[in-house]
Amino acid sequence: MDTKKVRETFREKFGTEGVLYFSPGRINLIGEHTDYNGGCVLPGAIDKGILAEIKPNGSGKVRAYALDLNDYAEFGLNEADKPAASWACYIFGVCREMQKRGAKLEGFDTVFSGDVPLGAGLSSSAALESTFGFALNEIFRLGFDKKELVLIGQKTEHNYCGVNCGIMDQFASLFGKEGHLIRLDCSTMEYEYVPFDPKGYRVVLVDSVTKHELVGSPYNKRRKSCENAVAAIAVKHPKVKFLADADMGMLEEVKGDISEEDYKRATYAIQENERLVNTCEALKKGDYETVGKNMYATHYGMSKLYEVSTEELDFLNDVAKECGVTGSRIMGGGFGGCTINVVPEDKYDAFIAAAVAKLKAKYGKEPKIYPVKISDGARRLG
Ligand code: GLA
Numbered sequence: 001m002d003t004k005k006v007r008e009t010f011r012e013k014f015g016t017e018g019v020l021y022f023s024p025g026r027i028n029l030i031g032e033h034t035d036y037n038g039g040c041v042l043p044g045a046i047d048k049g050i051l052a053e054i055k056p057n058g059s060g061k062v063r064a065y066a067l068d069l070n071d072y073a074e075f076g077l078n079e080a081d082k083p084a085a086s087w088a089c090y091i092f093g094v095c096r097e098m099q100k101r102g103a104k105l106e107g108f109d110t111v112f113s114g115d116v117p118l119g120a121g122l123s124s125s126a127a128l129e130s131t132f133g134f135a136l137n138e139i140f141r142l143g144f145d146k147k148e149l150v151l152i153g154q155k156t157e158h159n160y161c162g163v164n165c166g167i168m169d170q171f172a173s174l175f176g177k178e179g180h181l182i183r184l185d186c187s188t189m190e191y192e193y194v195p196f197d198p199k200g201y202r203v204v205l206v207d208s209v210t211k212h213e214l215v216g217s218p219y220n221k222r223r224k225s226c227e228n229a230v231a232a233i234a235v236k237h238p239k240v241k242f243l244a245d246a247d248m249g250m251l252e253e254v255k256g257d258i259s260e261e262d263y264k265r266a267t268y269a270i271q272e273n274e275r276l277v278n279t280c281e282a283l284k285k286g287d288y289e290t291v292g293k294n295m296y297a298t299h300y301g302m303s304k305l306y307e308v309s310t311e312e313l314d315f316l317n318d319v320a321k322e323c324g325v326t327g328s329r330i331m332g333g334g335f336g337g338c339t340i341n342v343v344p345e346d347k348y349d350a351f352i353a354a355a356v357a358k359l360k361a362k363y364g365k366e367p368k369i370y371p372v373k374i375s376d377g378a379r380r381l382g
Helices: 003-014 086-100 124-139 146-161 168-175 219-236 248-253 259-286 286-306 311-322 344-365
Strands: 019-028 043-056 061-066 069-078 108-114 180-185 190-196 199-209 327-330 340-346 368-371
Touching: 003 019, 003 043, 003 061, 003 108, 019 124, 019 168, 019 344, 043 086, 043 124, 043 168, 061 086, 061 180, 069 086, 086 124, 086 146, 108 124, 108 180, 124 146, 124 168, 124 311, 168 180, 219 259, 248 259, 286 311, 286 327, 286 340, 311 340, 311 344, 340 344, 344 368
Parallel strands: 061 108
Antiparallel strands: 019 043, 043 108, 043 180, 061 069, 180 190, 199 340, 199 368, 327 340
16 A cells, blocks of 8 residues: 555645545455345455545535546535546545535545555445545544444445445445454344454455446346345235345245246345355354355355356356365456455465466466455544
8 A cells, every 4th residue: 555655646736734544445255245135244354445645625625636547536515516537426425425414524635546456346446435434524523433434335336326235345344353254234234243263274365357347237137136036025924124034935935926037136145145144153163164165155156046257257266166275256246356265275376376377378367366364444544
């Protein structure tokens, strides 16, 4: 993270000095597409994220410079001033969502930069929202608690960025804790920190370098399918508000009332929630063989039932299996990005070498390798 470059650029652009804030991206061990289905997830913050220097400028304007993109945007804090650049919409959205909740915001200057790879499924956008949510809340003493900041980030995605996401990414970015995963119940926002220290294993991400883009993607369509299934089930079982409240028996009862596609999507979502519960039990016992089996089952479901995988990610999953990797699966929303892998120490080097060589030979793409370090969430750096 290039703190020095951010500081220098801020001084150069705005002739003064602000305060530095950081929020991380996230991994998710298991529990994918369960958040908006009222289920649980098991994410953790990573040591990569977004760094921003920020200072109030005494005007009604936000002046923002995206260092990595070498792009500048300026906007007022009124609805009519939504900026054209998509990266600036995240900052604008956070401001607007805060204002909708009664915040008295003023203008500010900012320079930001990130080392969380974009489009790799590591939630660079949530990192951006959380950085500004956390920072503006502190700088302007707005008094939001962190759960409200999570919702502000999520609503930014819904209302200003076109993705009907759940709360997992923003929650992990704001609540992350070094060495711990977060078992989060997305229907109640209750959570618990789960120590994560898989002795004898390494956790690594293999980035297929196929761009993952959720905006305007079939992500929202997946969510709609799940809602269709819930609506059908609720006719017979009014207590069911989310797929996480349903079981396969209930889904079978309405199979004839919904499309085949919605049935497949809902099957995955119900099974994935069950896998998460089972994985948490296994984690308590340090049973990584079961954790790993569940991860492979998730990959299968995401590929064949939820259909959010890609050829490259399926291929990387096969390579992991061949190399004796304990658990491997596509991570995040899908449609590109990374696999997350739990690898026995003694198989690590051979697996990485095989993943790099084989993806390159077959698709002409060299995957990027990110060893995972579970780290703290949003914070002021000074
Ligand atoms: C994206 C969304 C999350 C979640 C995941 C899939 O990262 O932002 O809310 O739905 O996909 O688990």
